[in-house]
Amino acid sequence: MPRPRGRRAATRPRRRAVPPLRFLLPSLLLVTLLATLVLRGLVTNEVFHDERINISVDKDTVPPALLTGGPVIDARGKGKPVSYRAQDHTMALTFDDGPDPVWTPKVLDILAEYHAHATFFVTGSMVARNPALIRRIIAEGHEIGLHTFTHPDLTFQSDRRLTWEMAQTQLALAGVAGVHSSLFRPPYSSDVTALDDLTWPVVKKLGARGYLTAFIDVDAEDWKRPGVDAIVRACLPKHPGEGQIELMHDAGGERSQTIAALQILMPKLQGEGYRFTTVSQSLGAESSMARVTGFQLWEGKAFITFAQWSVLALPGLVALLAVVGALVFGRFALMLFLSIKHTRRTRRADFTWGPPVTEPATVLVPAYNEQECIANTVRSLAESDHPIEVIVIDDGSSDDTVKIVEELALPGVRVISQPNSGKATALNTGIAHATHDLIVMMDGDTVFEPSTVRELVQPFADPRVGAVAGNAKVGNRDSLIGAWQHIEYVMGFNLDRRMYDELGCMPTIPGAVGAYRREALDQAGGMSEDTLAEDTDLTMALHIEGWKVVYAENARAWTEAPGSMSQLWSQRYRWSYGTMQAMWKHRRAVFASGPAGRFGRIGLPLVAMFMVIAPLLAPLFDVFLVYGVLFVDAPKTLTAALGALVIQVAFAAYAFWLDKEKLSHLISLPLQQVVYRQLMYLVLLQSWITALTGGRLRWQKLRRTGEVEAPVTS
Incomplete structure (x- = not known):
């Protein structure tokens, strides 16, 4: 059917642009849902997770003195970097990857039983999930060190990712306990002899930002679960009276062997005149932790609030899905x-x-x-x-x-x-x-x-x-x-x-x-x-x-x-x-x-x-x-x-x-x-x-073209 022609077109109202507000609230809701999932993924270490591990052995750029020095490296000044060792008869127990709601309390109970202190190198994701444990660690006189937010090997990460990992962990600590820490341990690290051409630039970058990097003297290798006796033997000093920084884990898996080894190791070494203390105290230095106030404190509190809400909201979102x-x-x-x-x-x-x-x-x-x-x-x-x-x-x-x-x-x-x-x-x-x-x-x-x-x-x-x-x-x-x-x-x-x-x-x-x-x-x-x-x-x-x-x-x-x-x-x-x-x-x-x-x-x-x-x-x-x-x-x-x-x-x-x-x-x-x-x-x-919201919607006339005709049927 032909359309009528030659007729005067009716005056059409000026076409209005689509008001952006009609998309605003619905779009914000969808963006909020996605942001909630991303934040929850960060807190649970699901987002940006990277399991690559550096296997480099080249050490051409590492100062030779550091390879034979102490486990704590200070690259903060403009001069040559220096390293420090634990004082004699001091044992700095360090625990990586926590805090964990099952194993960290058991570690804290043992430390309290023997009136000992330790350093906990925590990940930001675990901090956000277990704020009460962070507060308990600090309240009982222990030290907090940073172990990144998502536990990646930093040698594979960009400068932006490195900055983000540290900043987010500090943000989480501020929100949970109102503190920052200048003590850092890279994920997948060992003693200073493992420093290589990929790890050393990371240490220098963080040193320039005010961080001490703590490696170790002894790796208990408790993550392998080799048996309680093997863990105890690995932690005993090779030379009587020699101070040590020892690596254990209070998270990342089943840690019953670690708990049992501590109950043997601590009374034994205390009987030999050792005192169990933090990394900073083992060096004769002040605590690496500092109080946070003002905007940084409230920014951290807001982050933790939203992070915890995102974790709690997921079961509801999954149920709705x-x-x-x-x-x-x-x-x-x-x-x-x-x-x-x-x-x-x-x-x-x-x-x-x-x-x-x-x-x-x-x-x-x-x-x-x-x-x-x-x-x-x-x-x-x-x-x-x-x-x-x-x-x-x-x-x-x-x-x-x-x-x-x-x-x-x-x-x-x-x-x-x-x-x-x-x-x-x-x-x-x-x-x-x-x-x-x-x-x-x-x-x-x-x-x-x-x-x-x-x-x-x-x-x-x-x-x-x-x-x-x-x-x-x-x-x-x-x-x-x-x-x-x-x-x-x-x-x-x-x-x-x-x-x-x-x-x-x-x-x-x-x-x-x-x-x-x-x-x-x-x-x-x-x-x-x-x-x-x-x-x-x-x-x-x-x-x-x-x-x-x-x-x-x-x-x-x-x-x-x-x-x-x-x-x-x-x-x-x-x-x-x-x-x-x-x-x-x-x-x-x-x-x-x-x-x-x-x-x-x-x-x-x-x-x-x-x-x-x-x-x-x-x-x-x-x-x-x-x-x-x-x-x-x-x-x-x-x-x-x-x-x-x-x-x-x-x-x-x-x-x-x-x-x-x-x-x-x-x-x-x-x-x-x-x-x-x-x-x-x-x-x-x-x-x-x-x-x-009780809004009212009025009738809206749609613009037509008149192009539709009924199809011809046979």
Whole structure:
């Protein structure tokens, strides 16, 4: 059908840019969820984890004096670096990788029993997870040293990563105990003879930033769990009275042998005149720890608060992810099972609604500034193979809508004009002027096939049927946005209607194509202006009045879907917000009896779960996907995502086959999952925010092109 030409275009309002605030709160929520996962991953050493270990042996750049000197290296000054040894008869026990909630308290108990002190080289991630242990370590007179935040081999890390590892650990210490430490031990370190051309630059860089680097004299190798006796033998001084800095571990694995070895080693060496002290005290120096005040203190406290919250929040997020997973796949399973059942029932050769319905119907076309589309709409109705009258209700249009319809001069078509009052009022005006008892409603941007009205009214052969939902199709599907909506209509809306038809609780008759029995409309109170989703509101009211609402898949209507992201946002924002309004309006049906109670206890919960809760929580999938790809295991995460996409494609292919649609449009499905689906999530989130904050949403007119025509059928 050719579009009308030569007509004066109506004055269009200036196009407004999409307000960035509409994305702000929903986007901030998603970013916050991702940041929570990343922070939790940092605290649990899942993010940025690096297990590479330096095996270099070259020592060309290491000062020779350091290779034969003491285990503590001071490279803080501008002069030559110096090293220090523990004083005679002092034993500096050091414990790496903690604090651990199981083993660190046992170590502290033994140290307290023998009135001894030690140095704990802690990782920032463990500090954030076990703040009470850090406070106990300091309160009992022990020393804290830094062992990085995530325990990487620093020889493989950039200067930025090195700075971050140290700064975050200091931040954690400040937040937990209000202290910083200038004592440092590199992960995977040993004695000074292991210094090499890769390790030495790290020591120099940290020295320039004010850190003493503490290596060891003795490695107890307790991490190998060689046996208690072996650990004790390794820790005994080779020369009587010689001071030592010894390495043990209070975290990183099962440490019962370490605990048992301490209970043997400490009384033995104390009996030989040794005192157990911190690394700093073993050198005759003051404590390496300093109090933190002011901004650094509060910055640390804030970091620890958010870090602990992120750890506590994860089980809740995982539970929500499980809920949305169950809802999504549960919906898939239910839709698949019931759509098959619906198809087998309605496509049987002997299926019938009853005697053929031949009585005429009234078709209502509410129109507000529809000059681009109205000609195609009315012409398509003129070709109907069912007897109809057409009433175009002009809702105060300021363009040529009325003039176009009148110039068409088609039989059975009349125009009723009213001041601009909204779609619901326009439809009620049309109902009041309708001649027939079967009333079909459509949008002014929609075209019907010749058989649409006939197919739409056949279910009224069943006197229990009060309304019929037709099969809305996207006409402008050749654009990318149109193709995405086409997939959504076929895969989501129409499969949903088959499912809800079988369950007897269809929540929405599409405004583009629906039919009603006048008696049912009168009982439901007609079209209501209480919500922005007047079609959903009316459908729910019909259920509550005891009427059946069914789906006629062959009653096809071709509608013009929004052609831009801005218009799509406006439409879906109104739909989702209006659906919430309708659910709230009819919430008392949950406690009702009879048909109203059945809809309230089956239909409303399904709408809440599948149309509100599941889409609202679905972004968790994407947040965990991004987190997994960027920070955990990209191949495994992408494989899982690909598996989910394959299921989506298979399900979509089934839906397209069922609706007799070409599968070629599914080529854009992967991109739809990345872009379009996220937009729908943001729309629903904003709708929730609007509802919770008591905001009001006004009706928004979408810009149309009039390019949609009904396909030629043979």
